[in-house]
Amino acid sequence: MAEAKKFLVNGEWRMGKGDSFESVNPADGSVVDRVYSATVQDVDDAVQGAARAVEDPSWRNMPAHQRAALLNRYADLIDRDRDLLCELQTQDNGKTLVEGYQHINGAIQKFRYCAAVCETLESTIMPPRGEYFVYKTYEPVGVVAAMTAFNSPILHEAGKIAPALAAGNAVVLKSSEFTPLIGLEYGRLALEAGVPPGIVNVVTGGAEVGAALVNHKQVNMIAFTGGTKTGRIIGHAAAEKIVPCILELGGKSPNIVFEDANIEHAIAGVIYGIFSNAGQSCIAGSRIMVQASIYDEFVGKLVAATKKLKVGSPRDASTAVAPVASFQQRDIVERFIEMGKKDPLATLLCGGERPAGEELDKGAYVAPTLFEVRDHRCSLAQEEIFGPVGVILKFENEEDLVRVANDTVFGLSLGVWTENYRKAMRTVRAIKAGTVWVNTHKIGQPSVPMGGFKESGIGRENGIDGILEYLQIKNTYWSLSEKAIQWPPKE
Numbered sequence: 183m184a185e186a187k188k189f190l191v192n193g194e195w196r197m198g199k200g201d202s203f204e205s206v207n208p209a210d211g212s213v214v215d216r217v218y219s220a221t222v223q224d225v226d227d228a229v230q231g232a233a234r235a236v237e238d239p240s241w242r243n244m245p246a247h248q249r250a251a252l253l254n255r256y257a258d259l260i261d262r263d264r265d266l267l268c269e270l271q272t273q274d275n276g277k278t279l280v281e282g283y284q285h286i287n288g289a290i291q292k293f294r295y296c297a298a299v300c301e302t303l304e305s306t307i308m309p310p311r312g313e314y315f316v317y318k319t320y321e322p323v324g325v326v327a328a329m330t331a332f333n334s335p336i337l338h339e340a341g342k343i344a345p346a347l348a349a350g351n352a353v354v355l356k357s358s359e360f361t362p363l364i365g366l367e368y369g370r371l372a373l374e375a376g377v378p379p380g381i382v383n384v385v386t387g388g389a390e391v392g393a394a395l396v397n398h399k400q401v402n403m404i405a406f407t408g409g410t411k412t413g414r415i416i417g418h419a420a421a422e423k424i425v426p427c428i429l430e431l432g433g434k435s436p437n438i439v440f441e442d443a444n445i446e447h448a449i450a451g452v453i454y455g456i457f458s459n460a461g462q463s464c465i466a467g468s469r470i471m472v473q474a475s476i477y478d479e480f481v482g483k484l485v486a487a488t489k490k491l492k493v494g495s496p497r498d499a500s501t502a503v504a505p506v507a508s509f510q511q512r513d514i515v516e517r518f519i520e521m522g523k524k525d526p527l528a529t530l531l532c533g534g535e536r537p538a539g540e541e542l543d544k545g546a547y548v549a550p551t552l553f554e555v556r557d558h559r560c561s562l563a564q565e566e567i568f569g570p571v572g573v574i575l576k577f578e579n580e581e582d583l584v585r586v587a588n589d590t591v592f593g594l595s596l597g598v599w600t601e602n603y604r605k606a607m608r609t610v611r612a613i614k615a616g617t618v619w620v621n622t623h624k625i626g627q628p629s630v631p632m633g634g635f636k637e638s639g640i641g642r643e644n645g646i647d648g649i650l651e652y653l654q655i656k657n658t659y660w661s662l663s664e665k666a667i668q669w670p671p672k673e
Contacts, residue, residue, distance in 0.1 A: 186216035187362075189386045190369035191224060192231030193379020198224040200387060205363055208276040208505040208512075208546040209496055217362045219387035225354070225394040228383040232325045232352035233400045235380030242322075242350065250301040253348060256375040257293035260286065260340070267367060271336050274361040275507035276546065278496040281459060282336065288628070289340035292644075295628040296348035299649050313663035320653040322350035323426065324402030327395045329416070330365070331408040332358035332507045333462040333568075338407050339368050341643055343382060346405070349652035354383045356395055358408075360508045362386045396420070403427065403652065407464075409566070410591075410637050417640070428641035428651055430464065431634060432566040433594030436587045437467030437623065438577075438609065441475045443599035447621060448480070449487050452572075455597055455623040457491060457550050460506045461515075461570035464638075465595040467623055469563060470552075470574045471583060477576050481554070484574070485532050488550050493537045503570055505546040512546040515569030522553045522562045522571075529554040531574070558586045566592070580605070584612045593635030597623045 186202040188195035200219035207214050220228075235241060244252075260267065268282035277285075307317045328342035335357060346353045357365035365384045372382035385391055396404050396419045404427040406416050413431040420427035437455045439448045455467030472480050496504035506512050516536075522528045533551030536542075551571045555563045563573045577583040587596075596615035600606050606620045616634045619625060626632065631645035642648050 186218045187366055188218055189220055189224070189366065190373075190382070190384040191220075191228045192235070192383065193373060196224065200224070203359060203387070205274055205361070206508065207273050208508050209272075210541075210544040211509070214273040215363065217366070217386050220385040220391050222390070222394040225385055225391060225398065228354045228385050229325055229327075229395070229398045229400050231380040232354055232383055235378055236322065236324055236350075236352035238378065241352075241378050241381060244350070246301050246303070249348065249350065250297040252376055253293050253297035253300065253344060256344075256347075256371060256377070257290045257297070259371045259375055260290050260293065263367070263371065267336060267364060270363045270367060271361070272496045274335065274363045275332055276496050276505035277334070277459060277507075278501055278504045280499055285334060285336040288626075289336050292337075292340045292628045293344045296344040296649060299646055300348040303646070303649070314659050314661045316657060316659045319656050319658065320349070320650070321656055323652060323654055324351060325400055326351045326353050326403045326405055326652065327398070327401045328353050328355045329392055329395070329404070329406045329408065330355070330357055331464075332360040332511075333459060335361045335364035339365055341407075342405050343368060343372070345643070345649045346652050347377065347381070348649055351403070351652055352381045352383075354385060354395060354401070356385050356387070356392055359386070359388045360510070397423075399423070401425065405651075406430070409568075413639065426641075426651070428633075428643060429639040430632070430641075430643055431594075431637065431639040432568075432592060433464045433466065433634065433638050434469055434564060434566050434590055434592045435465060435467050435595040435597070435615065436469045436471050436613065437597035438471045438583065438587070438599065439473065439476070439480060440598075440600040440602070440605060441473040442601045442605075443476075444601065444621070445476070445480060445483065448599040449483055451597065451599060451621075451623045452484060453487055453491065453550075456572040457488070457503055457570050458624065460503050460548065461572075462507060462511070462568050463624070464566075465617065465624060467595075467597045468567065468572055469558075469587075469590075470572050471577050471587065472574060473583075474576050474578050481531070481574055485552060488532050488552055491550050493542065493547055493549060495541060503547075503550050506548055506569055507546075509546045511569065512548055515548050515567060515571060518562065518565070518567045518569070518571060519548075519551060525560055525562060527555060527557045527560045528562050528573070529556075533570070558589060564590060580608065580612075583609070587613045591637040594638035595619070595634075
């Protein structure tokens with residue numbers, strides 16, 4: 183195998199003094215590549231270089247239309263290299279190529295949307311209350327520490343880099359150590375697009391690298407996508423430093439099927455909501471809540487549909503459920519499954535085992551799994567599993583539904599299936615969630631803010647609101663009076 187891949191610090195590719203680590207293909211266990219790991223010193227170099235670069239007049243004073251053109255060039259390069267990026271993501275985390283190309287289109291849209299907002303974002307003049315005028319402007323926060331999860335690196339990393347650059351910041355990106363390859367490619371494309379050296383840095387490695395980054399005294403903002411446990415640690419670091427942070431964290435989202443729902447549509451939406459991307463989605467509809475009057479019929483059809491899902495290679499266009507992102511993640515998911523099998527309040531309905539076969543035996547595959555749960559407070563129904571495992575709960579009426587749906591620490595998303603718009607509206611208003619889908623699931627677009635309630639996170643990504651997270655507000659008062667300030671008061 184060729185020399186390990188280097189990481190990007192201040193426009194230069196370096197191997198650092200850390201050890202190298204492997205990127206492993208979860209579909210067959212093969213080593214995709216080796217990557218040099220950054221050290222604490224490398225992180226310090228990256229942050230200090232970013233701090234200098236973000237204050238350089240050529241970047242800080244760049245007109246908005248020029249910054250927008252740069253972001254559009256970045257998008258063009260992602261489009262040009264879409265085959266390479268999809269291939270690397272599939273090798274890195276096992277995502278199907280079909281979904282990978284969808285995410286490429288999403289990443290391109292993120293950059294183009296941020297370019298449009300960059301060029302059109304307007305300041306505000308406020309009505310004065312004296313002889314002056316006052317207006318609001320925006321300035322970059324400075325150096326952004328961006329950290330992403332392993333499940334969808336093409337989208338997650340575009341979702342950090344694009345708004346940060348549109349706002350005029352510098353970025354130090356650390357991808358998950360399980361999926362380091364896309365971040366390195368985004369670093370390469372940044373330089374090719376003409377982003378000044380030091381504005382986009384990419385450091386690689388594990389928890390030590392992440393800790394050095396979020397705790398660095400010259401980091402002015404933290405943007406993190408990942409699990410709630412790590413998010414709590416990062417939030418504490420941000421509080422200690424008194425810097426803003428965006429935390430896009432976990433979920434245990436309800437996907438609710440009322441008795442008047444279109445059953446065929448709801449079945450399709452429920453299996454897509456939990457089993458697409460092998461269940462590795464923060465917005466997965468992992469708590470499937472079905473009204474009692476249709477429970478037996480619906481669950482029977484859902485189990486039958488789940489058993490028909492094809493588990494297989496991410497390169498096969500007919501594959502529904504590919505491997506989870508790593509063998510370590512498979513172990514985590516399997517521990518939850520074993521816990522569920524032993525729980526007297528849960529019944530395994532289908533799945534629950536490793537798929538067998540010549541090709542499947544080599545990879546980190548988990549069969550699509552459904553449990554019936556008789557108490558929503560059990561661990562299986564409360565903890566985020568982050569794999570192809572859904573739990574089914576029965577509810578009697580709307581009051582019962584709302585009580586159970588809200589009895590969780592999470593509040594990221596919600597799915598509702600009903601033909602009654604009044605019922606849908608009541609449910610949407612009553613359940614705490616940042617994103618809601620009615621008679622559909624897992625739709626998103628770059629102009630719509632996304633984020634969670636409760637322990638699902640703070641801040642918003644996407645939309646104008648998402649870009650404003652990366653900016654600071656400055657208010658400026660200009661006197662129009664010909665008189666001096668009257669101070670001290672006269673007797």
